[in-house]
Amino acid sequence: MKKILSREDGSRQTxxxxxxxxxxxxxxxxxxxxxxxxxxxxxxxxARIGKEDLVLEIGPGIGTLxxxxxxxxxxxIAVEIDPALIPILKDTLQAYPNTEIIHSDILxxxxxxxxxxxxxxxxxxxxxxLPYYITTPIIMDLLEKRxxxxxxxxxxxxEVARRMCEGPRSKDYGALSLAxxxxxxxxxxxxxxxNCFMPRPKVGSTVVQLDVYDKPPIRSIDERLMxxxxxxxxxxxxxxxxxxxxxxxxxxxxxxxxxxxxxKCGLSADVRGEDLSLEQFAKLADIFAxx
Ligand code: SAM
Numbered sequence: 032m033k034k035i036l037s038r039e040d041g042s043r044q045t046x047x048x049x050x051x052x053x054x055x056x057x058x059x060x061x062x063x064x065x066x067x068x069x070x071x072x073x074x075x076x077x078a079r080i081g082k083e084d085l086v087l088e089i090g091p092g093i094g095t096l097x098x099x100x101x102x103x104x105x106x107x108i109a110v111e112i113d114p115a116l117i118p119i120l121k122d123t124l125q126a127y128p129n130t131e132i133i134h135s136d137i138l139x140x141x142x143x144x145x146x147x148x149x150x151x152x153x154x155x156x157x158x159x160x161l162p163y164y165i166t167t168p169i170i171m172d173l174l175e176k177r178x179x180x181x182x183x184x185x186x187x188x189x190e191v192a193r194r195m196c197e198g199p200r201s202k203d204y205g206a207l208s209l210a211x212x213x214x215x216x217x218x219x220x221x222x223x224x225x226n227c228f229m230p231r232p233k234v235g236s237t238v239v240q241l242d243v244y245d246k247p248p249i250r251s252i253d254e255r256l257m258x259x260x261x262x263x264x265x266x267x268x269x270x271x272x273x274x275x276x277x278x279x280x281x282x283x284x285x286x287x288x289x290x291x292x293x294x295k296c297g298l299s300a301d302v303r304g305e306d307l308s309l310e311q312f313a314k315l316a317d318i319f320a321x322x
Pocket of ligand 1: 060061062063064065066089090091092093094095096110111112113116135136137138159160161162163165
């Protein structure tokens with residue numbers, strides 16, 4: 032595969048490869064391949080990759096982004112679930128000796144062990160045009176397991192990107208915003224229209240840059256409890272925080288103790304989850320944790 036010069040060229044080269052291998056695109060694996068060179072450049076710029084970096088690519092597809100990554104990085108490890116893509120990748124990446132293909136489901140790999148063996152435990156960078164059917168599980172799995180990462184540069188649905196990046200009192204702010212922002216600083220690197228992919232997805236996409244914190248920006252006595260409270264607060268979005276927490280099957284809190292905790296935080300009794308910052312959620316959870 033040669034360097035893609037334009038979207039038309041990307042489309043033609045992708046078609047040629049699919050035809051050569053009689054490859055049938057699989058919707059169930061979220062296979063929407065990138066064909067636009069400008070988007071590939073934007074992903075690389077956002078990821079700020081250098082020769083010192085080991086990059087993990089999730090879902091390399093036919094290897095278009097992988098080739099770009101291989102030119103910029105020291106090494107690229109690409110994990111692909113679809114067995115039919117492995118021979119194609121061996122072909123398209125044969126001129127890139129600093130790439131390694133692993134045939135596996137990214138959610139089943141022991142990444143901690145992989146990073147220990149391949150990078151002596153030093154943090155790596157993740158870059159991916161993610162399969163949209165499992166975007167959130169992949170991102171949260173990597174963050175919650177505290178896999179040693181410097182950053183994640185990921186293409187996701189536009190709507191998911193908004194949910195990750197928003198702050199209090201926005202309609203897209205919710206449990207995902209807080210979970211992501213506890214572990215990383217998110218920012219939008221580029222908005223990408225459907226015609227940059229083959230086949231075209233039904234929705235717009237966004238490249239999100241997640242710079243992973245060494246330590247969370249706020250301290251919480253009981254992280255698990257804090258996230259239970261966050262989930263309960265957004266489960267019934269239209270309800271007040273008091274009702275959301277009281278009705279949660281995960282928590283056993285009485286109305287009076289919730290009201291008293293809110294008062295201690297300087298919050299009114301009719302406040303909603305979407306009004307609270309991460310810091311305020313941590314403070315509220317600390318009050319319950321200390322009981
Ligand atoms: N990186 C390529 C590109 O940008 O053209 C392909 C991106 S495509 C949106 C998503 C890729 O992830 C597909 O190749 C798909 O087969 C792969 N994939 C889907 N689920 C996966 C999983 N659980 N683990 C690893 N790869 C997966």
